[in-house]
Amino acid sequence: MTIPDTFPAFLATRRDDTVDRGVASLARDDLGDGEVTVRVDWSSINYKDALATIAKGQVARISPLVPGVDLAGEVVACDSDAFSAGDQVLVTGYDLGVAHDGGYGGRVRVPADWVVPIPNGLSSFDAMAIGTAGFTAALSIVDMENNGLAPAAGPVIVTGATGGVGSLALQMLAGRGYAVTALSGKDSEHDFLRSLGAREILSRHQLEKGTRPLEKSQWAGAVDAVGGDILAWLTRTMMYNGTIANSGLTAGTELHTTVLPFILRGVKLLGIDSVMCSMEKRLRVWQRLATDLKPAGLRTVAREITLDGLPDAFATLLGGAARGRFVVTHERNAP
Numbered sequence: 077m078t079i080p081d082t083f084p085a086f087l088a089t090r091r092d093d094t095v096d097r098g099v100a101s102l103a104r105d106d107l108g109d110g111e112v113t114v115r116v117d118w119s120s121i122n123y124k125d126a127l128a129t130i131a132k133g134q135v136a137r138i139s140p141l142v143p144g145v146d147l148a149g150e151v152v153a154c155d156s157d158a159f160s161a162g163d164q165v166l167v168t169g170y171d172l173g174v175a176h177d178g179g180y181g182g183r184v185r186v187p188a189d190w191v192v193p194i195p196n197g198l199s200s201f202d203a204m205a206i207g208t209a210g211f212t213a214a215l216s217i218v219d220m221e222n223n224g225l226a227p228a229a230g231p232v233i234v235t236g237a238t239g240g241v242g243s244l245a246l247q248m249l250a251g252r253g254y255a256v257t258a259l260s261g262k263d264s265e266h267d268f269l270r271s272l273g274a275r276e277i278l279s280r281h282q283l284e285k286g287t288r289p290l291e292k293s294q295w296a297g298a299v300d301a302v303g304g305d306i307l308a309w310l311t312r313t314m315m316y317n318g319t320i321a322n323s324g325l326t327a328g329t330e331l332h333t334t335v336l337p338f339i340l341r342g343v344k345l346l347g348i349d350s351v352m353c354s355m356e357k358r359l360r361v362w363q364r365l366a367t368d369l370k371p372a373g374l375r376t377v378a379r380e381i382t383l384d385g386l387p388d389a390f391a392t393l394l395g396g397a398a399r400g401r402f403v404v405t406h407e408r409n410a411p
């Protein structure tokens with residue numbers, strides 16, 4: 077399989093206080109540094125991708141940039157022994173789509189030590205329906221269970237439940253037998269949340285957060301991708317020895333709470349980072365995503381779009397209106 081002379085890519089180019097965005101044609105010489113060249117078959121959209129294409133997002137570190145922090149496809153060339161042409165692979169995180177051209181290009185070249193073989197049990201579409209969001213949800217569950225969480229411990233809450241991290245965490249937890257409560261700002265999506273496995277649904281707009289340092293204890297675990305005042309409320313409502321896995325900031329970056337939940341209830345607050353996660357852990361968690369953590373209804377949460385549809389989808393995420401995952405299709409069967 078050869079690398080074509082040109083291939084389509086979605087480009088974000090910084091111009092003073094704005095970012096020009098659109099589909100362009102890139103040439104083979106535009107490919108980034110690395111040993112592994114991949115024909116990208118699928119990518120996806122994460123909140124970070126939306127931030128990478130706006131001036132105030134403070135995510136993109138090069139310009140022009142092909143964004144896309146996720147990709148899955150087939151190796152077309154490899155300058156090391158690590159991979160062979162024809163291998164099905166995925167890449168998430170590191171500098172991809174931030175400081176190195178990412179998954180919104182039809183071809184990409186990346187360092188071999190960023191590349192994960194797609195495990196048996198997942199197609200490349202599945203891998204991108206999961207993507208960074210699902211990988212982060214899985215890291216959250218693995219780390220919480222390593223800290224003692226089990227279905228018998230009590231209910232687990234998922235915040236931002238209709239979003240990428242939230243919808244996949246919900247499915248994975250329900251599949252493992254947890255009693256899951258979904259916290260969502262979308263009152264119109266309760267049927268969707270129930271179809272993913274939510275037993276209870278709380279409306280973010282009607283949530284009574286209280287003001288005391290310790291409120292009624294309710295949750296044995298919490299997958300939190302929103303942060304801010306929601307995370308502060310979680311610290312105050314965890315059960316004894318409860319575990320929170322925080323990965324995100326859609327509700328804000330500040331955290332106002334006290335030490336009382338930690339020293340009187342033994343609450344554990346775990347930070348989750350998918351970007352620089354070690355390769356050893358990556359391989360282990362992707363193996364679990366292909367087996368016992370595999371979400372039952374990936375097609376239910378994933379919507380396919382093309383490169384042309386990216387700007388509208390970014391606006392949806394930035395407006396807090398995401399529902400599940402956007403999976404990005406590329407031209408197929410190119411040489």
Ligand SMILES: NC(=O)c1ccc[n+]([C@@H]2O[C@H](COP(=O)([O-])OP(=O)(O)OC[C@H]3O[C@@H](n4cnc5c(N)ncnc54)[C@H](OP(=O)(O)O)[C@@H]3O)[C@@H](O)[C@H]2O)c1
Pocket residue numbers: 121122123124208209212235236237238239240241242259260261262280301302306322323324325326327348349350351393394395396397398399400
């Ligand atoms: N640490 C990591 O490695 C890592 C990896 C992936 C993602 N993240 C972060 O995790 C967060 C979620 O990412 P995502 O890809 O799942 O994004 P997403 O698909 O846009 O989902 C975010 C969800 O948060 C909820 N939300 C939106 N605005 C909110 C607000 N003002 N207050 C409270 N909740 C709000 C919405 O769900 P409801 O309407 O259902 O409430 C929304 O769908 C982002 O901050 C992202 O940067 C971090």
